[in-house]
Amino acid sequence: MNRSELTPGPRPAGDVTTSAVPVGYHQELRRGMGSFASFAAGFSFVSILTTVFQLFGLGFGLGGAAFFWTWPLVFAGQLLVALCFAELAARWPISGAIYQWSSRLAGTTVGWFTGWIMIIGQILTVAAAAIAAQAVLPGIWTGFQIIGGPHADPSVASPTGARNAVVLGCLLLVVTTVVNILGIRQMAAATSIGVTVEIVGVIALVLVLFFLPERGPQVVAHDTGAAGDGSYFGAFLASSLMAAYVMVGFDSAGELAEETHSPRRTTPRTILRALIVSGVGGALLILAGLLAASSLTDGNLAAGGLSWVLTDRLGGALGRLLLCCVAVAVFACTLAVQTSGARMIYSMAREGALPFHRHLGKVSARTGAPIITSVVVGVGAAIALLVNVRQSAIFTALSSLCIAMLYLAYLGVTLPLLVARFRRRDTGRLPDGVDETGRPLFSLGRWGIVVNTLAVLFQVGMTVNLLWPRTEIYDLTQGTWWLQWSALLFIGLSLAVGVGYFLARRLHRRIELRHVPHTHIEPIAEAVAEPA
Template sequence: MVASADSIVPNHPPNSALSTVNADSADLEGFGYQPVLHRKLGRYASFAAGFSFVSILTTIFQFFGFGYSFGGAAFFWTWPIVFAGQFLVALNFAELAARYPISGCIYQWSRRLAGELVGWFAGWMMIIAQIVTAAAAAIALQVVLPSIWSGFQMVGTDSALTSHDGAVNAVLLGSILLALTTLINVVGIDWMSRINSLGVTIEIIGVIAVIAVFFTHADRGPGVVMHTDQAAAGPYWGAFLVSGLMAAYVMVGFDSAGELSEETKNPRQVAPRTILTALAVSALGGGLILLGALMAAPSLTDGSLSSGGLAYVIEAKLDSPAGKVVLACVACAITVCTLAIQTAGSRLMFSMARDGRLPFSERLAAVHPRFGTPVLPSVVIGVLGIGLLVLNLGNAAIFATLASVCIVTLYLAYLLVTVPLLVRRIKGWPAEDRTSESGAPLFALGRYGIPINALAVVWGIAMAVNLAWPRPEVYTPAGGSWWMLWAAPLFVLVTIGAGAVVLRFVTPATPRESAGPLAQPA
C-alpha cells in the first residue's frame, strides 16, 4: 500500500528531544528532499514576507489615482469586495501550506493535486508573473522619490509615470533597485529577513501615520464613499469594474509565506497563519488609507486626486519635512516589496529546478554553501526584470500594462491550484485530520472546504476575465497598436506557448519521493 501525501506527516511526541529545526528537516525529508536552505525565519519574518509582497503603501500609492479616475469616491467598495474574494483563496492556500510545507508552493501544491503537467504550468506561469511583478514594483519608486528630492528625476523634468521622461526615469530607478535586491537575496536569508522585517516595520509605522494624518485632517465625512459623480462616463457598473482592478493589483502575493516554507521554523503551523494574517492586516490598513484619503483630499473635482493620488493628499496635509518622511516610508515599502517578490520567485525557481523541471536545472538548484541561498535564480529574476524594464523604455503606458499582464498571469496560476483542489475535495480530500510534528492540529476548513473552494474558483475566473479584458482606457490610454490593447490575453498565450516549448527540453521529474507524496491512497 502506497502512502498518500497527507499520511506522511511525522508525529513526534510533544517532549521529543528533536529540536524544532531538526523536526522540520525530518518533515521535509519525508517528501524526499534534503534540507539545504537555512531555516531561519520566525513568525514575524514569515508574516513580513507576505505583507511586504502585498505592500499596501507601494501598490495603493501606485494605483489610487487609477481607481479614483474610473469609479470616483465609490470605488472604495471594490476594496472589501476584492478582499472577500481573495480571502477565500487564502483560506484554501492556508490549508495546503499546513500539509505541504515545501518551497515553491504554487508549483508544489498544484503538482500534488493535479499531476506533473498541471503543476509545471502553474509553476511556469507563477515564475513569469513574479518576474513581471518585480519589475512593476520596482518602477513604483518613480511615484515617490522625485517628490522627496528633485535630484531623483535624472531624466527630463516631468516625473509623471505617464510621461516619456517619467517612464524613462522609472526604468532607471527600477533597474537600480532590482540590482540592489538581487545582491541582498544572494548574500543570504539572514540579511533578506532582517532588511525585509525592518522595512515592514517601517511600512506599518508609515501606514499608521498616513491613516492618522488623513483622519485628523479630514475635510468631509465617511459618506464620501457613496459619491459617484467623478466616475468615468458611461454606465457606472462598467467604471466600477475597471476601478476594481486597483484592489486586484494590490491583494496578491499573500502566499509568499508558503514559498519560504523550507526556511521557516515550524512551517506547518506558522505559514497558514501568516498567509491569512498578511492578507487581513493589509486589507484593514489599506481600507483605512483609502477612506482617509477620500475624506482628507482638498478637492474631489479638480483632477488632482486622479493625477496625484495619495502623494497629492499627503503633500497637501503635511508640511514639507513631515510629508517627505512619510514618502520615505513609502520608498522603504517599495524596496522590501521588490525584495520579497524576488525572494519568492527565486524559491519557486529553485523548487522546480530541484525536480529537474527547468532548463539548466542543476545550476538553478545549486545552493551557495556559505549563504544558503539559490544564487542563480535570484540573479536570473533580477536580470530578466531589468531587461523587461529596458524593453519598455519610453512606453508611457508601462505601468498599467506591466501591472495588468503580471496580475492576470498570477490569478491564472492561483486557479491552477484552486481548481484541482476543488476536484480533490469532491473526491474526499483530505481523508482525515492530521497533526503537526508537535501534535497540534493542522489548519483545516472541514465541512466548509467545498463551498469555500468553489467560491474561490468562481471568484478567480471572474477576476481573470476582468483583468484581461482589452479596455483602451487601461492598455492604450494615449493610443497605441492593437497588440497593446490585447496585451494581457496575448501575454498569457505567449507564456503558455513558451512554456510548452521549454517543457519539451526539460527532463521529467524523477519519482524522488520514496514516501509517495504524489500518489493516491491505494
C-alpha cells in the same frame, strides 16, 4: 532526479517535522525565519503602502470615490483563496509552493504549467513593484528625477516619468539582488525592518489624514471624480484592478516554508495574517485619502494619488517624512517579490523541470541561498523594464498583466484542490495530520468545498476582468491594437514557449529512456498512503 533520491535526509537540530506527509527533500535551504519574518514576507509582497500609493490614482480616476467598495469585495474573494492556501501550506510546506501544491493535486503536467506561469508573473511583478519608486522618490527629493531634470513631469504616464521609472527601478533591483544573494537571514531582517516601518507609516498616515477631513465618509457612496460618461458598472469593474493588484502575494510565506521554523504551524497563520492586516490597513488608508483630499474633481487626485494628498495637505517636511516610510515599503516589497520568484525557480529546477536546472537548483554553501535564481529574477525584471523604456503605458499594462498571470497560477492550485475535495465528498477534507507541536493541522473541515468553490468562481471572474482588453489600461495611445490585446497575446506567447519546451523535454526523455524529472506522480495517493 528520481523518487529514490528524494527520501528525507537528516534533519537539522531543532527542526521537527511531524506531519501527515513527508516533504521528501534534503534540507539545503537554511531555516532562518521566525513567525514575524514569515508574516513580513507575505505582508511585504502585498505592501499596501507601495501598491496603494502606486495605484490609488488609477482606481480613483476610473471609478471615482465609490471605487472604495472594490476593496472589501476583492478582499473577501482573496480571503477565500488564502484559506485554501493555508490548508495546503500546513500539509506541504515546500519552497515553490504554488508549483508544488499544483503538482501534488493535479499531476506533473498541470503543476509544470502552473509553475511556469507563476515564474513569469513573479518576474513581471518584481518589475511592477520596482516602478513604484518613481511614485515616491521624486516627491521626496526632485533630484531623483534623473531624466529631464527636477522640473520634468514625474508622472509615470508621462514620457520623462516613464523613462525615469525604468532607471530608478533598475537601481532598486541591483540593491534587492545583492540582499537576496547575502542569504535568508539578511533578507528576513530587511523585510522585518521594512514591514515594521510600513505598519508604523500606515498607522501614522491614517491618523493624520483622518484628523484633516475635507468631507465625511458618505463620499464613498458617490462616483465623484470618475472619468467617462458611460455605464458606471464598467468603470467600477475597471477600478477594481487597483484592489486586485494590491492583494496578491500573501502566499509568499508558503514560498519560504523550507526556510521557516515550524512551518506547518507557522505558515498557515502568517498567510492569513498577512492578508487580513493588509486588507484592514488598506481600507483605512484609501478612506483616509478620500476624506482628506482637498479636491476630488480638479484632476490632481487621479494624477498624483496619495503622494499628492500628502504633500498638499501636510506640507513639504512632514509629507516627505511619511513618503520616506513609503520608500522603505517599496524596497521591502520588491525584495519580497524577488525572493519568492527565486524560490519558485529553485523549487522547479531541483527537480530538473527547467532549462539549466543543474545551475538553477544549486544552493550556496556559504550563504544558504539559491544565488543564481535571485540573479535571474533580478535580470529578468530589469529586462521587462528596459524593453518598455519608451512606453508610457508601462505602469498600468505591467500591473494588470503580472497580476492576471498570478491569478491564473493561483487558479492552477484552487481548481485541482476543488476536484480533490469532490473526490473525497464524504468529508470534503484533505488528509489530516499534526503540526510540529502535535496539534491538528489547519483545516476548513466540511466548509472546505463551499469555500473552495467560491474561491474558484471569484478567481475566474477576476482573471477575465484583469485580462479584458481595455484601452485605458493597455493602450494609452488609443489606437494600437496589439497594445490593447497585449495581455492575451503575451500570455498566449508564454504558454506557447512553455508548450514547446515541455514537449521537447518529453520527446528527449523518450529517445534516451530517461526518468521523468518531476517527483509528484501520484499526489493524492501519496498523501493518503502516509498516515500521521
